[in-house]
Amino acid sequence: MAALALAGAANAETTTSLPVELEPVVVTAPAMEQPLVVKTDPRKPRQPIPAHDGADYLKTIPGFSVIRKGGTDGDPVFRGMAGSRLNILVDGQSILGGCNFRMDAPTAYIFPEVFDKLTVIKGPSVLYGAGNSAGAVLFERKPAQFTESGYKAHGSLTAASFGRHDEVAEAKFGNASAYGQVTGTNSQSGDYKDGNGNAVHSAYRRYSLNGTVGLTPDTDTRIELFGAYSDGHAAYADRGMDGTKFLRQNIGLKFERTHVSPLFEKVEALLSSNNVDHIMDDQTLRTPGMMGYVNLKRDTIDGRLAATLRIANPTKLTLGVDTQTNGHSSRNAGTNGVYNVFTDDASFKQQGLFGEVDHLLDDKQRIIAGYRADSWKAQDKRGAMIMNYNIMGMSMNPSSGQQRSETLHSGFARYERQLDAPTTVYAGLGHTSRFPDYWELISKQSLTTASSFDTRAEKTNQLDAGVLYKTGGTDFTVSAFYNRIGDFILVDYSPMNKMATGAVRNVDATTYGAELGYGQTLGEQWKLNSSLAYVHGSNNTDGTPLAQLPPLEGRIGLSYDDKQWSFGALARLIAAQARFDLNKGNIVGKDLGASSGFGIFSVNAGWRPNKMALVTAGVDNLFNRNYAEFISRAGGNGMGGAIPGYAQTTRVNEAGRTIWLKASIAL
Numbered sequence: 102m103a104a105l106a107l108a109g110a111a112n113a114e115t116t117t118s119l120p121v122e123l124e125p126v127v128v129t130a131p132a133m134e135q136p137l138v139v140k141t142d143p144r145k146p147r148q149p150i151p152a153h154d155g156a157d158y159l160k161t162i163p164g165f166s167v168i169r170k171g172g173t174d175g176d177p178v179f180r181g182m183a184g185s186r187l188n189i190l191v192d193g194q195s196i197l198g199g200c201n202f203r204m205d206a207p208t209a210y211i212f213p214e215v216f217d218k219l220t221v222i223k224g225p226s227v228l229y230g231a232g233n234s235a236g237a238v239l240f241e242r243k244p245a246q247f248t249e250s251g252y253k254a255h256g257s258l259t260a261a262s263f264g265r266h267d268e269v270a271e272a273k274f275g276n277a278s279a280y281g282q283v284t285g286t287n288s289q290s291g292d293y294k295d296g297n298g299n300a301v302h303s304a305y306r307r308y309s310l311n312g313t314v315g316l317t318p319d320t321d322t323r324i325e326l327f328g329a330y331s332d333g334h335a336a337y338a339d340r341g342m343d344g345t346k347f348l349r350q351n352i353g354l355k356f357e358r359t360h361v362s363p364l365f366e367k368v369e370a371l372l373s374s375n376n377v378d379h380i381m382d383d384q385t386l387r388t389p390g391m392m393g394y395v396n397l398k399r400d401t402i403d404g405r406l407a408a409t410l411r412i413a414n415p416t417k418l419t420l421g422v423d424t425q426t427n428g429h430s431s432r433n434a435g436t437n438g439v440y441n442v443f444t445d446d447a448s449f450k451q452q453g454l455f456g457e458v459d460h461l462l463d464d465k466q467r468i469i470a471g472y473r474a475d476s477w478k479a480q481d482k483r484g485a486m487i488m489n490y491n492i493m494g495m496s497m498n499p500s501s502g503q504q505r506s507e508t509l510h511s512g513f514a515r516y517e518r519q520l521d522a523p524t525t526v527y528a529g530l531g532h533t534s535r536f537p538d539y540w541e542l543i544s545k546q547s548l549t550t551a552s553s554f555d556t557r558a559e560k561t562n563q564l565d566a567g568v569l570y571k572t573g574g575t576d577f578t579v580s581a582f583y584n585r586i587g588d589f590i591l592v593d594y595s596p597m598n599k600m601a602t603g604a605v606r607n608v609d610a611t612t613y614g615a616e617l618g619y620g621q622t623l624g625e626q627w628k629l630n631s632s633l634a635y636v637h638g639s640n641n642t643d644g645t646p647l648a649q650l651p652p653l654e655g656r657i658g659l660s661y662d663d664k665q666w667s668f669g670a671l672a673r674l675i676a677a678q679a680r681f682d683l684n685k686g687n688i689v690g691k692d693l694g695a696s697s698g699f700g701i702f703s704v705n706a707g708w709r710p711n712k713m714a715l716v717t718a719g720v721d722n723l724f725n726r727n728y729a730e731f732i733s734r735a736g737g738n739g740m741g742g743a744i745p746g747y748a749q750t751t752r753v754n755e756a757g758r759t760i761w762l763k764a765s766i767a768l
Contacts, residue, residue, distance in 0.1 A: 129658035143213035155208030172303030182235035199379035225531030227471035232535035261761035264291035295754035296727025307333035339734030346380035500554035509534035574622025608642035652678035
């Protein structure tokens, strides 16, 4: 049955002991292949330059934008929603950054090429953590299972303008009973230059080592122990400090068993610990200033237990529980580098219960529905003396030692129908209650006091509808949404002396928009790809535009591929944005005023000498356009002042003409 096949395809995974053949196709804009779900392979080459972190890769998917801070570590934004509204999971784990000013978004610790699959789930969902009002993003590795003794290896080298170079090496080995995997990455760059030839304070280096050991006592059972270590540094063009330490240490245990019984299709469990140790200072990567050093830590423990049940042939039910505990602490040092002791400032605990049912009404109709309840607890552990909300000094914390508890409910229902033509239509309704995150409760202030610990939970009601059409050489998709958001958490950077931290307040808001995709095969080797993304939002409480919403964006790509040689061109077209709310925004950034439209053109080529080797090259921003995105941090130390030796700009300018070359091999 067509619908049953669609449902099965979403969950099917195949493993093999044969070498992986490298794809010669350059990816320009991954398209939606099933309702509200985009899947792509991050290992495939793509235009623009291969991504060095998770946000950089997400920017290639329609609906996503990135708030630029420097050369790396941008914050991803989907449909204008940033921060914890978009849940980022790495092999099922949450990675929460340590910086109270968002130097290290979760995607900063992700090197896309080491993952086998990237899945974007648009809108409300219940299986992948709490509070996913904008969506969920899953970076996943496939288990390195072998049917007989053998190995696989993968490596790549990337060189580009501005001194950038990336190295990736991966080895998998094992037999039918056990396997191992080791992956190492290194990515670094000097300061890039914008289209006017001005250097942007943006140099960085990030490196990582990942290891996995797995046991497969039979074809249906997998036990996996995994770990990761990464670190690096990054210069920032938008603030008075740089990141000089991004140490992440991770360890976890995963269990999975399939075909347990006719009723239980699958049982899975995950327990993991992620520890982030972050230092920011104004001493190491720039002309030394007077602020000194800040050392921040975040410790996160994740747990998940879930079972997939086949109630009857047309009905599948997934039930589970998940939990997350995280704590944050910090210490400071003057310019002499002598630190005081670590002090805890906050702790969070979440426990969730979730269920999702997938029911086939017949061979052309399907209903999917889900519900989750989350119990939240948070404690403000900040001491008596903190930065005052009215003067730049120290004062009593009005919420010191306070705790808050809340139970939140979320759910969705969606109807899908396959028409007689190769067309699927769908419509869904969802509700998400999102508990305020660390940056909204602890890092910010309120309009009336030095604490925002009483900020209300955000409640999003979303309507989704869309069409997927695929036949022969034609692909067409449209995904539209409408949101009413109660108690939207807005950050106001305009009050006197709150410009650096921002003041949090709740407002009511409305957003709506759509993503469109169109692909057309032209003959046997040529293909046209295009996409369009639009979002519109209003702050209903203030009667103003909702801040930090990107303008209309379109992409048109034309490619040629004969399985040995490939060529492509990509045009990215951005409209002007005149709707803004000056100095209002989110935990990452604020509106800086209107922006002009621009067009960026890029070209690429690829050569595949054999099935296991691939060389790709490209030129991004071919005409060396000087431009900045509408959603961007302010350039040249946006917190006031300037970075010595660098130009002060309204926004952090994007890179000028960038030439890149990448070579990959799989054995």
